[in-house]
Amino acid sequence: MGAPGRGALEQRLQSIKTEHAIDACVVNGENAADGIGITPRLAEQILAMGVDAITLGNHAFRRTEIGPYLEGSERVIRPANTSRATPGRGLTVVPVGAARLGVVNVLGSLFLHPATSMFEVIDALVDEARAETPVVLVDVHAEATSEKAALARYLDGRVTAVVGTHTHVQTSDATVLPRGTAFITDAGMTGPHDSVIGVEAELAIRRMRTGLPVRFETAQGGVRIEGAIVDCDAATGKASSIEAIRVSLS
Ligand SMILES: [Fe+2]
Numbered sequence: 001m002g003a004p005g006r007g008a009l010e011q012r013l014q015s016i017k018t019e020h021a022i023d024a025c026v027v028n029g030e031n032a033a034d035g036i037g038i039t040p041r042l043a044e045q046i047l048a049m050g051v052d053a054i055t056l057g058n059h060a061f062r063r064t065e066i067g068p069y070l071e072g073s074e075r076v077i078r079p080a081n082t083s084r085a086t087p088g089r090g091l092t093v094v095p096v097g098a099a100r101l102g103v104v105n106v107l108g109s110l111f112l113h114p115a116t117s118m119f120e121v122i123d124a125l126v127d128e129a130r131a132e133t134p135v136v137l138v139d140v141h142a143e144a145t146s147e148k149a150a151l152a153r154y155l156d157g158r159v160t161a162v163v164g165t166h167t168h169v170q171t172s173d174a175t176v177l178p179r180g181t182a183f184i185t186d187a188g189m190t191g192p193h194d195s196v197i198g199v200e201a202e203l204a205i206r207r208m209r210t211g212l213p214v215r216f217e218t219a220q221g222g223v224r225i226e227g228a229i230v231d232c233d234a235a236t237g238k239a240s241s242i243e244a245i246r247v248s249l250s
Contacts, residue, residue, distance in 0.1 A: 001031045001032075001035060001168070001189055001190065001191025001192065001198040001218060002031065002032070002033075002034050002035045002191060002192075002198065002218030003034070003218065004191050004192045004218065004219070004220055004223045005031070005032070005189070005190040005191035005192075005198075005223075006032060006042065006045065006046065007223070008190055008191070008223050008224070008225050008249050009027070009046065009049050009051075009190060009225065010049055011249060012225055012247060012249065013025070013049050013050055013051070013225070014049070014050055016225065016245070016247060017050055020229055020245075022229065023096050023097060023099075024052045024053075024094070024096040024101045025050060025051050025052055026051070026052060026053045026054070026055060026101075026103055026137055026139070027046055027051045027053075027054050027055070027190075028054070028055045028056070028057065028139055028141065028165040028187070029042070029043060029046055029054040029055070029056060029076070030055075030056040030057035030058070030059045030060055030141070031059065031191070031198065032046060033062070033063055034218055035198060035199065035216060035217075035218040036059050036062050036216075037059050037060070037061070037062025037063040037066065038054070038056065038060075038063060038066055038076075039063050039065055039066060040065060040066060040069035043066070043069065043073070043076050047075055047076075052075065052094045052096065052101065053075045053076070053077065053092055053094050053101070053103045054075060054076040054077070055077055055078075055103065055105040055139040055141070055165070056076070056077065056078040056079065056105060056141075057079060057105075057107065057112075057141035057165060057166055058079075058107060058112045058141065058166070060078040060079065060082070060086075060088075061078070061082075061086060061087075067086075067087040067088070068087065070087045070088030070089075071087045071088060073088070074092060074094070075092060075094060076088070077089055077090055077091065077092050077103060077104075077105045078090060078105060079105050079106050079107035079114065079118075079141060080104065080105060080106050080118075080121050080125055081106055081107055081114040081115060081116045081117065081118050081120070081121045082107065082114060082115055083115040084115070090104060090105050090106065090121075090125065091103070091104050091105075091125050091128060091129055093129065093132045093133055096135075099133070099135060099234040100132060100133040100135065101133065101135050101136075101137065102129030102130070102132055102133050102135065102136040102137070103129075103136075103137050103139070104122075104125045104126065104129055104136065104137070104138045104139070104159075105138075105139045105141065106118035106121065106122060106125070106138065106139075106140055106141070106151070107141050107142065108140060108141065108142020108143060108144055108147040108148065108151075108166075109142075109144075109147065110142065110143045110144040110147060111143045112141070112142065112143060112166075118140070118142075118147075118151060119151070119154070122138075122151065122154070122155065126138075126155065126158050126159055129159075130158070130159075130237075133237070134160075134234075134235065134236055134237030135160050135232060135234055135237045136158075136159040136160050136161075136237060137159070137160060137161045137163065137230075138151070138155060138159050138161065138162045138163070139163055139164075139165055140152075140162055140163070140164050140165070141164075141165045141166045142164060142166055143166060143167065145164075145171070145185050145186075148162070148164040148185050148186070149183075149185065152177060152181060152183035153177065155181055156177040156178060156179040156180070156181040157177075157178075157179025157180055157181060158181070159181055159237070160180075160181065160182065160230065160232045160237045160238070160239050161181060161182040161183065161228075161230045161232070161239055161242065162181060162182070162183045163182075163183075163184055163187050163228055163230075164184060164185045164186040164187065165186060165187055166186070167186045167197070168186075168188065168189035168191075168197040168198055169186055169188060169189070169197065170184075170186055170187060170188025170189070170226045170244055170246065171184060171185040171186045171188075171244075172244065173185050174228055174242045174243060174244045175242065176239050176240065176241060176242060180236075180237075180238035180239055181239060182228075182230045182232070182239035182241070182242035183242065184228045184242060184244060187226060187227045187228045187244070188224075188226030188227065188244070188246065189224075189226055190224065190225045190226055190227065191218070191219075191223065191224075192218065192219040192220050192221055192222055192223050193221075193222035193223070193224050194219055194220075194221030194222030195218075195219030195221070195222070196219075198218060198219060199216045199217070199218065199219060200216070200217045200218070200219045201219065203215070203216055203217060204216065222248075223248070223249040224246055224247060224248050224249065225245070225246070225247040225249070226244070226245065226246050226247075227244075227245055228242055228243065228244050228245065229242070229243050229245055230242045
């Protein structure tokens with residue numbers, strides 16, 4: 001989320017990766033540009049911090065300059081179930097040492113209005129990813145906890161992990177499902193938590209209290225890195241553990 005989130009990754013991502021012996025790192029970057037959208041420059045900046053792939057969400061196309069960049073990017077994807085007219089793609093496979101990681105990004109329906117339901121596209125995406133590698137991560141960018149849980153259960157045994165994003169609030173339900181898919185409803189937010197989900201609290205409250213348009217600004221305080229660490233077998237793609245992580249910077 002915004003400059004505080006990017007700064008936190010710059011400061012601590014490498015040491016977190018070393019400390020936990022992380023092989024691959026995926027970041028949801030849809031709020032990287034001052035809280036909304038992402039630019040090519042910021043995407044490159046985040047990738048250079050030791051990030052292997054960036055997923056997006058309902059704000060994927062807020063910055064128009066990201067369109068042509070998405071068309072050419074091997075590492076930055078947008079939700080697969082946006083309109084066919086939108087640039088970019090919803091699946092990528094990135095090299096991770098001698099192995100490969102498939103990354104899929106889909107959008108839930110509640111409040112987010114995807115062009116098609118994620119359930120209409122997910123089977124083909126998973127088949128396509130699994131044709132390349134058994135290790136597959138799905139970022140389900142969705143408001144409703146039920147949609148994320150349903151997708152995870154639907155994919156159990158077919159993908160390595162289903163990790164939810166979008167609410168900015170980390171959930172305490174990280175678990176490995178019966179057939180070996182790791183799942184967390186929401187990985188949380190890397191950004192300023194002294195806020196209303198990343199926005200200056202006073203501005204969010206004013207908009208809600210008055211109903212008037214108020215320009216949002218990214219908050220600054222209480223910066224944390226939040227996410228989830230998944231352990232898996234690279235040969236089978238089965239997850240053995242998932243753990244939510246939360247690292248305070250201020
Ligand atoms: Fe979102």
